[in-house]
Amino acid sequence: MNDQHGTPTRRRFLQAATAAGIIGVAGCNTPGDGGNETDTETNGNGGSEGSGPEQIGSGQSPFGSRELSGVPMSEMPDLEGELTLYSGRGEALVGELVGFIEDLYPNFTVRPQYNSAAELVNQIDIEGDNSPADVFYSVNAGALGALADMDRTQSLPQEVLDFVPQNFRAPDGSWIGTSGRARSVPYNTDTFSASDIPDSIMAFPETAAFEGELGWAPTYSSFQAFITAMRILEGEDATREWLSGMQELGVSQYGDEFQIARAVADGEISAGLTNHYYIQRVLARRGESAPLSTAFTQNDAGAVFNVAGACVLDTAEDSTLAANFVRHLLSAEAQDYFARTTFEYPLVPEIEPIGRLPTIDELNPPEDLDLSQLSDLETTIDLLRETGVL
Amino acid sequence: MATEHRTTADDEGGEESGLPLGVSVAAAAVAAAVLLPVLWLVKTGLDVGFDEAVALLTRPTTLEVFLNSTILVALTTAACVLIGVPLAYLTVRTDLPFRRFWTIVVSLPLVIPSYVGAFAFVSAFGPQGGFQRLLAPIGIERIPEIYGLEGSVLILTLYTYPYVYITARAALKSMDTTLIDAARTLEHDRWETFKRVTIPQIRPAVAAGALLSGLYVLADFGTPSIMRYDVFTRVIFVEFGTFGRDTATLLSLQLVAVTLFILWLESRVRGEERTTAGGRSRTAVSLGLWRYPAMGFAALVAGLALVVPIAILVSWLGTASATVNQSLAFEWGYALNSVTVAAAAAAVAVVAGLPVAYLSARHDGLLPTAFERISYVGYAVPGVVLGLALVFFGSQYATPIYQTLYLLVFAYVIRFLPQSVGSLRASFLSVDPALPEAARTLGQTSAGAFRYVTLPLVAPGLFGGAALVFLTTMKELPATLLLRPSGFTTLVTHIWTAYESGYFGQAAIPALVLLFVSGLSMLVILRQEGYDVK
Numbered sequence: 056m057n058d059q060h061g062t063p064t065r066r067r068f069l070q071a072a073t074a075a076g077i078i079g080v081a082g083c084n085t086p087g088d089g090g091n092e093t094d095t096e097t098n099g100n101g102g103s104e105g106s107g108p109e110q111i112g113s114g115q116s117p118f119g120s121r122e123l124s125g126v127p128m129s130e131m132p133d134l135e136g137e138l139t140l141y142s143g144r145g146e147a148l149v150g151e152l153v154g155f156i157e158d159l160y161p162n163f164t165v166r167p168q169y170n171s172a173a174e175l176v177n178q179i180d181i182e183g184d185n186s187p188a189d190v191f192y193s194v195n196a197g198a199l200g201a202l203a204d205m206d207r208t209q210s211l212p213q214e215v216l217d218f219v220p221q222n223f224r225a226p227d228g229s230w231i232g233t234s235g236r237a238r239s240v241p242y243n244t245d246t247f248s249a250s251d252i253p254d255s256i257m258a259f260p261e262t263a264a265f266e267g268e269l270g271w272a273p274t275y276s277s278f279q280a281f282i283t284a285m286r287i288l289e290g291e292d293a294t295r296e297w298l299s300g301m302q303e304l305g306v307s308q309y310g311d312e313f314q315i316a317r318a319v320a321d322g323e324i325s326a327g328l329t330n331h332y333y334i335q336r337v338l339a340r341r342g343e344s345a346p347l348s349t350a351f352t353q354n355d356a357g358a359v360f361n362v363a364g365a366c367v368l369d370t371a372e373d374s375t376l377a378a379n380f381v382r383h384l385l386s387a388e389a390q391d392y393f394a395r396t397t398f399e400y401p402l403v404p405e406i407e408p409i410g411r412l413p414t415i416d417e418l419n420p421p422e423d424l425d426l427s428q429l430s431d432l433e434t435t436i437d438l439l440r441e442t443g444v445l
Numbered sequence: 446m447a448t449e450h451r452t453t454a455d456d457e458g459g460e461e462s463g464l465p466l467g468v469s470v471a472a473a474a475v476a477a478a479v480l481l482p483v484l485w486l487v488k489t490g491l492d493v494g495f496d497e498a499v500a501l502l503t504r505p506t507t508l509e510v511f512l513n514s515t516i517l518v519a520l521t522t523a524a525c526v527l528i529g530v531p532l533a534y535l536t537v538r539t540d541l542p543f544r545r546f547w548t549i550v551v552s553l554p555l556v557i558p559s560y561v562g563a564f565a566f567v568s569a570f571g572p573q574g575g576f577q578r579l580l581a582p583i584g585i586e587r588i589p590e591i592y593g594l595e596g597s598v599l600i601l602t603l604y605t606y607p608y609v610y611i612t613a614r615a616a617l618k619s620m621d622t623t624l625i626d627a628a629r630t631l632e633h634d635r636w637e638t639f640k641r642v643t644i645p646q647i648r649p650a651v652a653a654g655a656l657l658s659g660l661y662v663l664a665d666f667g668t669p670s671i672m673r674y675d676v677f678t679r680v681i682f683v684e685f686g687t688f689g690r691d692t693a694t695l696l697s698l699q700l701v702a703v704t705l706f707i708l709w710l711e712s713r714v715r716g717e718e719r720t721t722a723g724g725r726s727r728t729a730v731s732l733g734l735w736r737y738p739a740m741g742f743a744a745l746v747a748g749l750a751l752v753v754p755i756a757i758l759v760s761w762l763g764t765a766s767a768t769v770n771q772s773l774a775f776e777w778g779y780a781l782n783s784v785t786v787a788a789a790a791a792a793v794a795v796v797a798g799l800p801v802a803y804l805s806a807r808h809d810g811l812l813p814t815a816f817e818r819i820s821y822v823g824y825a826v827p828g829v830v831l832g833l834a835l836v837f838f839g840s841q842y843a844t845p846i847y848q849t850l851y852l853l854v855f856a857y858v859i860r861f862l863p864q865s866v867g868s869l870r871a872s873f874l875s876v877d878p879a880l881p882e883a884a885r886t887l888g889q890t891s892a893g894a895f896r897y898v899t900l901p902l903v904a905p906g907l908f909g910g911a912a913l914v915f916l917t918t919m920k921e922l923p924a925t926l927l928l929r930p931s932g933f934t935t936l937v938t939h940i941w942t943a944y945e946s947g948y949f950g951q952a953a954i955p956a957l958v959l960l961f962v963s964g965l966s967m968l969v970i971l972r973q974e975g976y977d978v979k
Contacts, residue, residue: 139931147773147946166931168848169942173686177833178927180690182840187848201688274670274683310670313947336947432687443506445683 116391117155125387125405126218128156132379134163140380141179142192143172144363149192152392156383165380172198173276179368180205189371190380192233194363195276199230200430208366212378218385219402223362225427232362232426233384234393235400237418238281239331240350240357241316246325252350256357257289260300267305268325270315273444276432277312277330277361283435285356287428288421291438298442313337320347328357335398335410349411353419360420361429362402464808465891471800473812476819478797479859482834483701483822490695498695507680514663514677517597518707522659524602528746529609530651534643535739537617539730547743548614549967554750555607555916556963558937560667561944561956563600565754566591567671597672601662603750608661608913609654612868615909616650617643619875619902635730649874650906653867656711657824657913660704660863664827678827685829697830704825708818755957761950773943773951776934780962783935786850787918788966790857791865794914795907797858798865805866806873820866823859828923831860836927848930856924861917865910872906873899912970919963936962 116123134156142149146169157165170178172193179186179202193199202208208229216228223232240252246268253262259269272278285294309315312329316337319327334349341347352358365384367377383389390401394409401408408414439445501507535541536548554562570591590596620643628638666678677700684693732739798820805817823831835856839847846852876899884894900907920937929938936959943951 145946146942147948147951150942168929168931169938170926173688174829174833174923174927176688177685177690178836180688181833181837185840185844185847198688274679274686276686279687308673308675310673314671433689436683436687436689440504440506445506445679 114387116395117388118151118392118395121391123387123391123406125390125403126385128159128383128386128388131382131386134160134376134379134383136162136373136376137164137166138373138376138380139166139168139187139189140192141168141170141175141188141190143170143175143194143198144192145169148397151396152384152389155388155392156380176201179207182370184370186368186370188368189373189377190365190367192363192365192384193230195280196230196232196362196364196426197276197280197430197432199225199364199366200427202366202368203227203229203427204430207369209369209371209374209377211367211381215378215382215385218382220404222426223402224364226425230364230366231381231385232364232402233381233389234363234397235402235415236277236361236363237331237351237400237420238277238357238359238361239329239334240326240352241319241329241334242326242348242350243319243322243324244346244348245322249348249350252326252352254353256285256352256355257293257297259357260297260304262304265304265326269301269304269306270309270318270324270327271301271306272309272312272315272329273439274310275312278328279432279435279439280361280429281328281356281359282439283429283432284359284421284424286435286438287424288356291434295438295442298439298444302442302444316347320345322346330361331412332398335412338411339398351413351418354421356421358418358420359424359429360400360415360418362426363399464804464810464812468800468804469812472804472816475797475801475862476816478855479819479823479862481838482826482831482859485834485837486694486698486701486826486830489691490698492691493695497692501680501692501696502699507677510675510677510679513594513675517594517601517669517674517676518659518662520594520598521601521605521662522655524598525606525609525658526651526655528602529606529654530613530647532606532610532743532746533613533617533647534639535732535743537614538622538643539732539736539739541732541736541739541743543740545968545971547740547747548971549964550747550751551610551743552607552912552916552967553960553963554604554747555611555913556919556959557604557750557754557956558667558920558922558940559601559604559665560671561758561940561952562604562750562754563596563668563671564944564949565757566596566600568757569753592673594674597669597674600668600672601665603746604668605658605661606746607916608657608864609651611909611913612650612654612657612871613647615868615905616647616871616875618905619872620646621875646875650868650871652711653871656707656821657864657867659707660821660825663703663707664700664825666827681827681830690833694830697826700827701822701825704821705818708821751960755953755960758949758953758956762953773939773948775939775954775958777958779934779936779939779955780958782933783919783937783959784962784966786854786857786935787915789850789854790861790918791911791915793854794858794862794865795869795911798862798869798910801862802866802869803873806870807878817866817870821863824861824863828860828921829927832856832924832927835859835924839928848928850930850933853925853928853930856928857914857918857921860921860924861914864913864917868906868910868913869903870906872903872909876902908970912967915966915970916963919959 114122114124114127140153142153146167150167153165153167157163168175168188172195175191176198179188179191182188191199191202203225210228211231213228216224216231219232223235224230242252247264251264253259259265282294282298285297289297307324309318312327313333313336315324315327315329316333318324320337320341331349334347337347338345365381367374367381371377385403387403387406390403390406393399394401394406398410398412399408400412400415436445532551536544536551541547624642624646625638628642633641664678666676666682669676670679677696681693681696684690684696801816801820804813835852839852843852880902881894881898884898885891889897922937922941925935925938926941929935936955939955940952940959943949943955
């Protein structure tokens with residue numbers, strides 16, 4: 056996929072990239088967004104409505120129109136029994152998928168408990184041996200790593216782990232990534248062009264054009280994971296300096312990263328630091344005309360690729376059932392669903408992302424960074440506090 | 446006549462020795478139930494190393510956000526009183542047209558989760574929000590900044606003044622207006638009468654309401670976060686997010702300490718508590734032409750608090766409905782779930798609050814005061830911390846009721862008990878003890894005197910308290926998420942689901958239903974009150 060502006064780098068991703076022609080534009084299951092823009096989005100290929108479970112196994116996506124490769128649910132072991140799922144991923148985002156899997160098998164019931172990932176980790180920890188939870192489904196690797204550190208997980212079977220490349224799962228097999236999210240730089244195209252955004256995250260504090268124009272969300276877990284990556288890659292001193300530099304630049308603080316993506320599109324600020332899918336969500340709602348685009352930095356903390364994923368808990372009543380449920384999250388249908396509904400990156404290599412996104416191979420995340428290293432948030436928090444960011 | 450009865454009670458009873466046994470045992474049991482989660486807080490908080498605790502608490506940022514919290518609480522509480530008391534006066538003591546309508550409408554902001562309000566206001570009045578875009582064509586480039594302290598005070602005031610309104614209203618309802626007539630015959634003008642007669646009588650109730658507003662603001666995280674104003678709860682939130690539960694708990698204990706300080710402060714403000722022969726109210730103040738600005742005031746407050754968020758949500762609904770997935774489809778069962786648990790919580794909280802409020806209004810001394818003050822502890826702790834404490838007790842010691850509605854209602858009662866206690870206590874204070882005593886001399890048992898004389902007189906406070914608990918339970922989120930049975934969806938968890946995933950438009954329908962159902966329930970509650978009060 057080539058950059059519209061003809062720059063040799065693949066890091067910036069612009070309108071032309073229509074996901075290899077699979078889907079015209081993002082957003083048949085578009086998370087809503089505020090604002091008064093008209094919803095110009097339509098389902099790219101039309102006809103996603105009404106497609107149902109009968110298409111399972113046909114190689115056709117049950118959630119939209121495209122041919123799928125990968126392992127369909129029909130080739131996976133049947134699920135039977137009752138499963139308690141603690142989900143840190145919202146019901147609005149994954150509820151439909153969970154319901155879909157449940158409806159596939161007559162003797163299978165899911166008892167879901169939806170809450171934020173951090174609270175569920177606390178809850179599982181406090182419940183101890185009495186926890187009713189079988190599977191924990193998380194928005195980030197940090198929460199999974201925290202449970203693994205508490206020795207509350209069971210190793211997943213190798214044939215489940217084999218679904219995704221090695222860097223998207225725990226080395227000891229205690230959890231597996233089910234979908235991916237890249238750190239990114241949303242920018243307002245009225246203010247900046249792609250070439251104005253530095254290639255290196257470390258250059259941000261010295262970029263005069265960013266003065267008073269940037270936004271970040273330091274209380275958000277993905278931001279903290281990003282700073283953790285910077286600590287590991289650049290060292291503590293450089294990170295401290297970077298944080299101070301950003302503050303001197305007059306960076307604005309926001310409560311969450313969706314708010315930042317919206318604020319950039321509104322022109323309230325001109326650029327920010329967010330996960331990639333927040334930009335897609337805003338674009339999907341506001342359409343082509345929204346002055347919002349995505350840039351990626353290269354091979355540094357600013358381009359960390361993190362995962363949402365799942366683990367089987369030590370309290371699982373039926374570990375085989377639990378592991379097979381996780382396996383279903385890696386099916387062709389589920390992977391397609393993530394790309395479609397949440398604009399995340401499918402982690403099973405056969406499935407392409409959807410939206411104005413570069414493919415996973417075109418991203419340049421930092422090399423030599425192990426996702427399980429990102430669960431050490433404590434040192435990061437200390438650093439953020441020391442510099443007065445938190 | 447206004448007489449000071451507390452001294453009399455002391456003279457007769459001689460401090461605590463005169464406490465009625467049954468009521469005391471009941472109050473003690475309620476206090477013990479409230480303290481249960483605090484045990485877990487203390488146990489967990491103590492796991493933090495002392496040095497680490499001191500370091501965290503004395504960091505410049507901690508002190509700064511602490512100061513920010515203090516300013517926010519003080520300003521918001523003051524603003525709540527300035528809005529809540531006049532509204533209460535207008536809807537109780539004057540001939541304001543459509544009083545019942547206004548009573549319901551100005552109570553309703555209580556059911557809107559304040560973060561939803563904050564989010565809507567930022568979208569409407571933010572630097573590049575809808576309102577600004579509306580004004581841009583006529584050359585207005587910039588509207589006043591909504592972010593920061595001012596915006597936080599505005600939003601939190603709009604969604605917490607009903608605490609003051611509802612308690613002040615209950616006090617005004619049970620106030621003896623013959624005193625006002627007396628003052629008027631002594632040629633005091635209306636303002637002078639209000640200052641010298643009404644204010645002293647409603648002061649305990651207003652203080653109770655202001656306390657509820659202030660403590661709500663102190664423990665809130667979502668609103669200041671959206672308004673980009675740094676407060677103390679952010680430190681707790683960050684600790685939870687990074688699994689530093691011990692530290693988060695320790696910090697929550699600090700909130701409890703601050704609460705105790707505020708409680709002490711409030712007991713000073715309460716001042717001299719008077720009792721009167723209540724229940725006689727006749728003349729309403731005639732507003733004359735002032736009724737138009739008065740209605741304008743009520744409409745402005747309710748309009749800002751209710752119409753702005755609903756309008757914003759509905760405007761998004763149009764653009765979001767076509768493509769949404771089925772998990773967000775609205776079901777009426779959610780409304781039924783909300784009303785059921787809220788009604789149960791309100792009923793239990795009032796019953797549990799009665800002995801505590803009665804004892805503390807009628808008897809001085811350490812125990813009655815302690816029981817009453819303890820009832821506030823659950824309210825001072827952020828909801829998520831209280832929820833986790835009950836996760837601990839539920840999963841370890843009460844497995845059969847863990848993640849059932851029983852434990853959920855128990856959590857609500859512990860969280861919102863002070864709302865019923867505060868409202869009831871203020872009402873008990875306004876009942877002249879001579880009245881039930883008179884009933885006793887006429888042959889009634891003490892239970893009978895309570896049932897037929899005291900209870901009808903405190904009915905406004907009772908229903909006011911029930912209304913407060915009901916409305917706040919309708920919007921309770923953090924404990925609900927932790928303790929609800931699997932698959933149990935209420936209106937607010939549904940709003941949260943939509944909001945949290947960015948389907949803002951989808952929050953409109955449950956939010957409208959929340960307002961509608963709460964409004965209906967308020968009507969029912971007010972009607973009950975009408976039967977019981979002359």
